[in-house]
Amino acid sequence: MLSKKTKYGLKALSYLASQPDRQPVQIAEIAKAENISQKFLESILLTLRKNGFLGSRKGKGGGYYLIKDPADIPMTSVMRVLEGPIAMVPCVSLNFYEKCADCPDESRCSVNKLMLQVRDSALEVYRNNSLADIL
Amino acid sequence: MLSKKTKYGLKALSYLASQPDRQPVQIAEIAKAENISQKFLESILLTLRKNGFLGSRKGKGGGYYLIKDPADIPMTSVMRVLEGPIAMVPCVSLNFYEKCADCPDESRCSVNKLMLQVRDSALEVYRNNSLADIL
DNA sequence: ATAAACCCTATTGTTTTAGTAGATTTATAA
DNA sequence: TTATAAATCTACTAAAACAATAGGGTTTAT
Numbered sequence: 001m002l003s004k005k006t007k008y009g010l011k012a013l014s015y016l017a018s019q020p021d022r023q024p025v026q027i028a029e030i031a032k033a034e035n036i037s038q039k040f041l042e043s044i045l046l047t048l049r050k051n052g053f054l055g056s057r058k059g060k061g062g063g064y065y066l067i068k069d070p071a072d073i074p075m076t077s078v079m080r081v082l083e084g085p086i087a088m089v090p091c092v093s094l095n096f097y098e099k100c101a102d103c104p105d106e107s108r109c110s111v112n113k114l115m116l117q118v119r120d121s122a123l124e125v126y127r128n129n130s131l132a133d134i135l
Numbered sequence: 136m137l138s139k140k141t142k143y144g145l146k147a148l149s150y151l152a153s154q155p156d157r158q159p160v161q162i163a164e165i166a167k168a169e170n171i172s173q174k175f176l177e178s179i180l181l182t183l184r185k186n187g188f189l190g191s192r193k194g195k196g197g198g199y200y201l202i203k204d205p206a207d208i209p210m211t212s213v214m215r216v217l218e219g220p221i222a223m224v225p226c227v228s229l230n231f232y233e234k235c236a237d238c239p240d241e242s243r244c245s246v247n248k249l250m251l252q253v254r255d256s257a258l259e260v261y262r263n264n265s266l267a268d269i270l
Numbered sequence: 271a272t273a274a275a276c277c278c279t280a281t282t283g284t285t286t287t288a289g290t291a292g293a294t295t296t297a298t299a300a
Numbered sequence: 301t302t303a304t305a306a307a308t309c310t311a312c313t314a315a316a317a318c319a320a321t322a323g324g325g326t327t328t329a330t
Contacts, residue, residue, distance in 0.1 A: 002223040004287065007246050014245040026307070035237035040288055046309075059296025060306045075249060088137040102170035110149040110269040111142050114210060117264070121256035129252070134245040139320065161274070175321055181276075194329030197274045 006082040008036045009044045010134075013053065013078065017070040017131050024056070024063030044082075051081045070132035079126055086126065087119040094119075141217040143171045144179045145269075148188065148213065152205040152266050159191070159198030179217075186216045205267035214261055221261065222254040229254075 011034045016025060027045060031038040045064050048054045055067040066073075079086055080095060090098035091106055092115045099106075106112045146169045151160060162180060166173040180199050183189045190202040201208075214221055215230060225233035226241055227250045234241075241247045 001220075002246075002250065003285090007224065010246050010249070011244075024307095028307090037288060039290085042308080043288090056308065057296080058294075058306090058308045061297065062295085062307045064308090085136075089142065109146075111137075111145050113269045114145070114260075114264060115137065117260045118257055121260050122253055125249075125252045125256050129249060134248045138318095159274095163274090172321060174323080177275080178277095178321095184275095191275060192329075193273090193275045193327075195273045196330070197328090199275085 003083060004040075005044055006079070008034070008041055009048060009082040010078065011036070012041060012045060012064075013048070013066070013073070013131055014135055016054070016064065016066045018135055019065075022065045024061065024065050026063040030064075047081065053078070053081070070135070071130050073131040075126040075129045075131070075134070076123065078131070086122055087115065089115045092116045092119050094123075138218060139175070140179055141214070143169070143176055144183060144217040145213065146171070147176060147180060147199075148183070148201075148208070148266055149270055151189070151199065151201050153270055154200075157200045159196065159200050161198040165199075182216065188213070188216070205270070206265050208266040210261040210264045210266070210269070211258065213266070221257055222250065224250045227251045227254050229258075 012030050015030050015034060019025060027038055027042055030036070030045075031041045034041075045054060045056075049056050049064065053066070053068070053073065054064045056062065056064050076086070085093045085096040087093035087096070089100070089111060090096060091100045091103065091109075091112055100109075103109050103112070147165050150165050150169060154160060162177055163173055165171070165180075166176045180189060180191075184191050184199065188202070188208065189199045191197065191199050211221070220228045220231040222228035222231070224235070224246060225231060226235045226238065226244075226247055235244075238244050238247070
Protein backbone atom coordinates (compact mmCIF):
# COMPACT_ATOMS: atom_id res chain seq x y z
CA MET A 1 0.00 0.00 0.00
CA LEU A 2 1.02 3.52 -0.82
CA SER A 3 1.42 5.59 2.34
CA LYS A 4 -0.66 8.71 2.72
CA LYS A 5 2.57 10.61 2.96
CA THR A 6 3.45 9.64 -0.59
CA LYS A 7 -0.08 10.14 -1.84
CA TYR A 8 -0.32 13.61 -0.33
CA GLY A 9 3.18 14.48 -1.50
CA LEU A 10 2.33 13.55 -5.07
CA LYS A 11 -0.88 15.53 -4.94
CA ALA A 12 0.88 18.56 -3.56
CA LEU A 13 3.55 18.39 -6.25
CA SER A 14 0.86 18.08 -8.89
CA TYR A 15 -0.98 21.04 -7.48
CA LEU A 16 2.13 23.18 -7.54
CA ALA A 17 3.03 21.99 -11.00
CA SER A 18 -0.33 23.02 -12.38
CA GLN A 19 0.00 26.58 -11.12
CA PRO A 20 0.22 29.13 -13.94
CA ASP A 21 3.33 30.70 -12.47
CA ARG A 22 5.92 29.73 -9.85
CA GLN A 23 4.69 32.09 -7.17
CA PRO A 24 4.67 30.70 -3.63
CA VAL A 25 1.53 28.83 -2.65
CA GLN A 26 0.58 28.57 1.00
CA ILE A 27 0.32 25.23 2.76
CA ALA A 28 -3.23 26.04 3.80
CA GLU A 29 -4.32 26.50 0.22
CA ILE A 30 -2.89 23.18 -0.91
CA ALA A 31 -4.28 21.38 2.12
CA LYS A 32 -7.74 22.73 1.49
CA ALA A 33 -7.71 22.08 -2.24
CA GLU A 34 -6.50 18.51 -1.86
CA ASN A 35 -8.29 17.57 1.37
CA ILE A 36 -5.13 17.00 3.35
CA SER A 37 -4.47 17.52 7.06
CA GLN A 38 -2.52 20.76 7.08
CA LYS A 39 -0.03 19.81 9.75
CA PHE A 40 0.74 16.51 8.08
CA LEU A 41 1.19 18.23 4.76
CA GLU A 42 3.51 20.70 6.42
CA SER A 43 6.01 17.98 7.28
CA ILE A 44 5.72 16.42 3.84
CA LEU A 45 6.45 19.68 2.06
CA LEU A 46 9.40 20.14 4.36
CA THR A 47 11.00 16.89 3.28
CA LEU A 48 10.28 17.70 -0.35
CA ARG A 49 12.08 20.99 0.14
CA LYS A 50 15.02 19.40 1.92
CA ASN A 51 15.35 16.96 -0.95
CA GLY A 52 15.55 19.61 -3.60
CA PHE A 53 12.09 19.49 -5.13
CA LEU A 54 10.62 22.61 -3.60
CA GLY A 55 11.66 26.07 -2.53
CA SER A 56 9.96 28.06 0.22
CA ARG A 57 9.57 31.60 1.42
CA LYS A 58 8.71 32.52 4.96
CA GLY A 59 6.52 35.32 6.19
CA LYS A 60 3.69 37.15 4.59
CA GLY A 61 3.22 36.22 0.95
CA GLY A 62 5.35 33.15 1.51
CA GLY A 63 4.70 29.53 0.69
CA TYR A 64 6.08 26.69 -1.39
CA TYR A 65 6.96 26.54 -5.07
CA LEU A 66 8.55 24.15 -7.53
CA ILE A 67 12.17 24.89 -8.28
CA LYS A 68 12.42 22.68 -11.34
CA ASP A 69 10.44 22.11 -14.49
CA PRO A 70 7.87 19.34 -13.90
CA ALA A 71 9.24 17.52 -16.93
CA ASP A 72 12.59 17.33 -15.16
CA ILE A 73 11.20 15.64 -12.05
CA PRO A 74 11.21 11.87 -12.58
CA MET A 75 8.87 9.75 -10.52
CA THR A 76 11.76 7.52 -9.51
CA SER A 77 13.27 10.23 -7.35
CA VAL A 78 9.94 11.40 -5.97
CA MET A 79 8.99 7.86 -4.97
CA ARG A 80 12.34 7.15 -3.40
CA VAL A 81 12.16 10.27 -1.27
CA LEU A 82 8.55 9.89 -0.18
CA GLU A 83 7.95 6.15 -0.14
CA GLY A 84 11.47 4.78 0.18
CA PRO A 85 12.86 1.86 -1.82
CA ILE A 86 11.03 0.93 -5.00
CA ALA A 87 11.92 -2.73 -4.51
CA MET A 88 9.66 -4.80 -2.29
CA VAL A 89 12.58 -6.62 -0.68
CA PRO A 90 15.96 -5.11 0.21
CA CYS A 91 17.82 -7.90 -1.56
CA VAL A 92 16.66 -6.63 -4.96
CA SER A 93 16.97 -2.93 -4.22
CA LEU A 94 19.29 -0.82 -6.33
CA ASN A 95 19.59 2.13 -3.97
CA PHE A 96 18.91 0.44 -0.65
CA TYR A 97 20.43 -3.01 -1.11
CA GLU A 98 20.68 -5.27 1.90
CA LYS A 99 21.29 -8.98 2.11
CA CYS A 100 18.55 -11.13 3.60
CA ALA A 101 19.63 -12.59 6.92
CA ASP A 102 17.76 -15.84 6.38
CA CYS A 103 18.57 -16.44 2.72
CA PRO A 104 21.83 -18.31 2.04
CA ASP A 105 21.81 -17.96 -1.74
CA GLU A 106 20.02 -15.12 -3.52
CA SER A 107 20.48 -16.63 -6.94
CA ARG A 108 18.43 -19.65 -5.93
CA CYS A 109 15.76 -17.74 -3.96
CA SER A 110 12.29 -17.77 -5.47
CA VAL A 111 11.29 -14.58 -3.70
CA ASN A 112 14.34 -12.84 -5.12
CA LYS A 113 13.59 -14.13 -8.58
CA LEU A 114 10.02 -12.86 -8.56
CA MET A 115 10.67 -9.55 -6.85
CA LEU A 116 13.46 -8.71 -9.23
CA GLN A 117 10.97 -8.73 -12.08
CA VAL A 118 8.48 -6.69 -10.09
CA ARG A 119 11.12 -4.10 -9.31
CA ASP A 120 12.17 -3.83 -12.93
CA SER A 121 8.63 -3.37 -14.15
CA ALA A 122 7.86 -0.72 -11.53
CA LEU A 123 11.12 1.02 -12.26
CA GLU A 124 10.27 1.25 -15.91
CA VAL A 125 6.98 2.95 -15.12
CA TYR A 126 8.58 5.45 -12.76
CA ARG A 127 11.36 6.18 -15.23
CA ASN A 128 8.89 6.82 -18.01
CA ASN A 129 6.87 9.28 -15.96
CA SER A 130 7.87 12.77 -14.92
CA LEU A 131 5.71 15.05 -12.82
CA ALA A 132 4.57 16.67 -16.05
CA ASP A 133 3.37 13.33 -17.39
CA ILE A 134 0.88 12.62 -14.62
CA LEU A 135 -0.90 15.98 -14.60
CA MET B 136 7.67 -3.54 1.42
CA LEU B 137 6.80 -7.19 1.16
CA SER B 138 5.52 -8.50 4.48
CA LYS B 139 7.34 -11.40 6.06
CA LYS B 140 4.10 -13.28 5.88
CA THR B 141 4.21 -13.15 2.10
CA LYS B 142 7.91 -13.81 1.95
CA TYR B 143 7.63 -16.85 4.19
CA GLY B 144 4.54 -18.06 2.38
CA LEU B 145 6.31 -17.93 -0.96
CA LYS B 146 9.30 -19.74 0.44
CA ALA B 147 7.14 -22.44 1.95
CA LEU B 148 5.26 -22.93 -1.31
CA SER B 149 8.55 -23.15 -3.18
CA TYR B 150 9.86 -25.66 -0.69
CA LEU B 151 6.80 -27.85 -1.10
CA ALA B 152 6.88 -27.49 -4.87
CA SER B 153 10.45 -28.72 -5.04
CA GLN B 154 9.71 -31.89 -3.14
CA PRO B 155 10.18 -35.00 -5.29
CA ASP B 156 6.70 -36.29 -4.39
CA ARG B 157 3.55 -34.86 -2.83
CA GLN B 158 3.99 -36.52 0.55
CA PRO B 159 3.09 -34.37 3.59
CA VAL B 160 5.93 -32.23 4.94
CA GLN B 161 5.88 -31.11 8.55
CA ILE B 162 5.78 -27.44 9.52
CA ALA B 163 8.91 -27.91 11.60
CA GLU B 164 10.88 -29.16 8.64
CA ILE B 165 9.92 -26.21 6.44
CA ALA B 166 10.55 -23.75 9.24
CA LYS B 167 14.00 -25.12 9.85
CA ALA B 168 14.95 -25.33 6.19
CA GLU B 169 13.84 -21.78 5.43
CA ASN B 170 14.75 -20.11 8.74
CA ILE B 171 11.21 -19.19 9.63
CA SER B 172 9.60 -18.85 13.04
CA GLN B 173 7.62 -22.05 13.33
CA LYS B 174 4.59 -20.54 15.03
CA PHE B 175 4.33 -17.79 12.46
CA LEU B 176 4.68 -20.26 9.62
CA GLU B 177 1.91 -22.31 11.17
CA SER B 178 -0.63 -19.55 10.67
CA ILE B 179 0.62 -18.82 7.17
CA LEU B 180 0.26 -22.43 6.05
CA LEU B 181 -3.20 -22.45 7.53
CA THR B 182 -4.36 -19.55 5.38
CA LEU B 183 -2.75 -21.15 2.33
CA ARG B 184 -4.71 -24.29 3.04
CA LYS B 185 -7.97 -22.43 3.61
CA ASN B 186 -7.46 -20.69 0.29
CA GLY B 187 -7.06 -23.87 -1.67
CA PHE B 188 -3.32 -24.00 -2.22
CA LEU B 189 -2.39 -26.67 0.27
CA GLY B 190 -3.77 -29.84 1.76
CA SER B 191 -2.90 -31.11 5.22
CA ARG B 192 -2.92 -34.28 7.23
CA LYS B 193 -3.03 -34.45 11.00
CA GLY B 194 -1.29 -36.89 13.27
CA LYS B 195 1.82 -39.00 12.78
CA GLY B 196 3.17 -38.76 9.27
CA GLY B 197 1.06 -35.67 8.73
CA GLY B 198 2.00 -32.30 7.34
CA TYR B 199 1.30 -30.01 4.42
CA TYR B 200 1.42 -30.71 0.72
CA LEU B 201 0.57 -28.98 -2.56
CA ILE B 202 -2.76 -29.95 -4.03
CA LYS B 203 -2.13 -28.50 -7.48
CA ASP B 204 0.63 -28.59 -10.03
CA PRO B 205 3.04 -25.69 -9.42
CA ALA B 206 2.55 -24.64 -13.04
CA ASP B 207 -1.14 -24.13 -12.27
CA ILE B 208 -0.55 -21.75 -9.38
CA PRO B 209 -0.31 -18.20 -10.69
CA MET B 210 1.50 -15.61 -8.62
CA THR B 211 -1.48 -13.29 -8.90
CA SER B 212 -3.59 -15.50 -6.66
CA VAL B 213 -0.76 -16.24 -4.25
CA MET B 214 0.03 -12.55 -3.83
CA ARG B 215 -3.61 -11.60 -3.37
CA VAL B 216 -4.08 -14.17 -0.63
CA LEU B 217 -0.84 -13.45 1.23
CA GLU B 218 -0.16 -9.77 0.61
CA GLY B 219 -3.59 -8.50 -0.30
CA PRO B 220 -4.33 -6.12 -3.18
CA ILE B 221 -1.74 -5.86 -5.92
CA ALA B 222 -2.60 -2.22 -6.49
CA MET B 223 -0.93 0.36 -4.27
CA VAL B 224 -4.12 2.38 -3.90
CA PRO B 225 -7.65 1.00 -3.57
CA CYS B 226 -8.93 3.29 -6.34
CA VAL B 227 -6.97 1.33 -8.96
CA SER B 228 -7.56 -2.12 -7.53
CA LEU B 229 -9.34 -4.71 -9.64
CA ASN B 230 -10.31 -7.08 -6.84
CA PHE B 231 -10.44 -4.67 -3.90
CA TYR B 232 -11.70 -1.46 -5.49
CA GLU B 233 -12.63 1.39 -3.20
CA LYS B 234 -13.20 5.03 -3.98
CA CYS B 235 -10.86 7.54 -2.36
CA ALA B 236 -12.71 9.67 0.14
CA ASP B 237 -10.67 12.75 -0.61
CA CYS B 238 -10.52 12.53 -4.39
CA PRO B 239 -13.46 14.09 -6.26
CA ASP B 240 -12.47 12.91 -9.75
CA GLU B 241 -10.39 9.83 -10.34
CA SER B 242 -9.90 10.50 -14.01
CA ARG B 243 -8.09 13.72 -13.18
CA CYS B 244 -6.07 12.41 -10.25
CA SER B 245 -2.33 12.21 -10.79
CA VAL B 246 -1.91 9.51 -8.16
CA ASN B 247 -4.53 7.41 -9.89
CA LYS B 248 -2.87 7.93 -13.24
CA LEU B 249 0.53 6.81 -12.02
CA MET B 250 -0.62 3.93 -9.86
CA LEU B 251 -2.75 2.52 -12.63
CA GLN B 252 0.39 1.99 -14.67
CA VAL B 253 2.24 0.51 -11.72
CA ARG B 254 -0.58 -1.92 -11.09
CA ASP B 255 -0.69 -3.00 -14.70
CA SER B 256 3.04 -3.63 -14.86
CA ALA B 257 3.04 -5.60 -11.62
CA LEU B 258 0.04 -7.57 -12.76
CA GLU B 259 1.79 -8.56 -15.94
CA VAL B 260 4.70 -9.96 -13.97
CA TYR B 261 2.48 -11.92 -11.61
CA ARG B 262 0.40 -13.25 -14.48
CA ASN B 263 3.48 -14.42 -16.31
CA ASN B 264 4.83 -16.33 -13.35
CA SER B 265 3.51 -19.51 -11.86
CA LEU B 266 4.97 -21.20 -8.82
CA ALA B 267 6.85 -23.47 -11.18
CA ASP B 268 8.46 -20.48 -12.88
CA ILE B 269 10.17 -19.11 -9.79
CA LEU B 270 11.77 -22.31 -8.56
C1' DA C 271 0.26 -43.13 23.46
C1' DT C 272 2.18 -40.16 20.41
C1' DA C 273 2.83 -36.89 16.87
C1' DA C 274 1.20 -33.89 14.20
C1' DA C 275 -2.02 -30.02 12.60
C1' DC C 276 -5.45 -26.79 14.50
C1' DC C 277 -7.30 -22.86 17.14
C1' DC C 278 -7.43 -18.93 20.22
C1' DT C 279 -5.42 -15.25 22.69
C1' DA C 280 -2.10 -12.14 24.17
C1' DT C 281 2.06 -9.44 23.66
C1' DT C 282 5.61 -6.75 21.74
C1' DG C 283 7.45 -3.55 18.71
C1' DT C 284 7.25 -0.57 14.78
C1' DT C 285 5.20 2.53 11.57
C1' DT C 286 1.80 5.68 10.20
C1' DT C 287 -0.74 9.59 10.79
C1' DA C 288 -1.43 12.87 12.71
C1' DG C 289 -2.11 16.87 16.85
C1' DT C 290 -0.10 20.53 20.02
C1' DA C 291 2.75 24.29 21.23
C1' DG C 292 5.67 27.45 20.25
C1' DA C 293 9.76 29.73 17.73
C1' DT C 294 11.35 32.16 13.79
C1' DT C 295 11.16 34.88 9.71
C1' DT C 296 9.17 38.31 6.60
C1' DA C 297 6.11 41.84 4.66
C1' DT C 298 3.33 45.52 5.52
C1' DA C 299 1.00 49.26 7.93
C1' DA C 300 0.97 52.67 11.56
C1' DT D 301 11.00 52.69 13.63
C1' DT D 302 7.79 49.86 15.57
C1' DA D 303 3.91 46.80 15.75
C1' DT D 304 1.31 43.38 13.76
C1' DA D 305 -0.04 39.75 11.05
C1' DA D 306 1.16 36.02 8.08
C1' DA D 307 3.74 32.48 7.12
C1' DT D 308 7.20 28.60 7.59
C1' DC D 309 9.96 25.88 10.81
C1' DT D 310 10.96 22.83 14.87
C1' DA D 311 10.17 19.63 18.46
C1' DC D 312 7.44 16.79 21.16
C1' DT D 313 3.63 13.73 21.89
C1' DA D 314 0.08 10.36 21.00
C1' DA D 315 -3.34 7.45 19.09
C1' DA D 316 -4.18 3.91 15.99
C1' DA D 317 -3.06 0.39 13.00
C1' DC D 318 -0.24 -3.21 11.68
C1' DA D 319 3.49 -6.79 11.80
C1' DA D 320 5.53 -10.52 13.86
C1' DT D 321 5.58 -13.47 16.87
C1' DA D 322 4.85 -16.56 21.53
C1' DG D 323 2.07 -19.68 24.49
C1' DG D 324 -0.98 -23.05 25.50
C1' DG D 325 -4.58 -25.97 24.85
C1' DT D 326 -7.59 -29.06 21.39
C1' DT D 327 -8.36 -32.33 17.90
C1' DT D 328 -7.26 -36.08 14.96
C1' DA D 329 -4.74 -39.74 12.69
C1' DT D 330 -1.47 -43.44 13.29
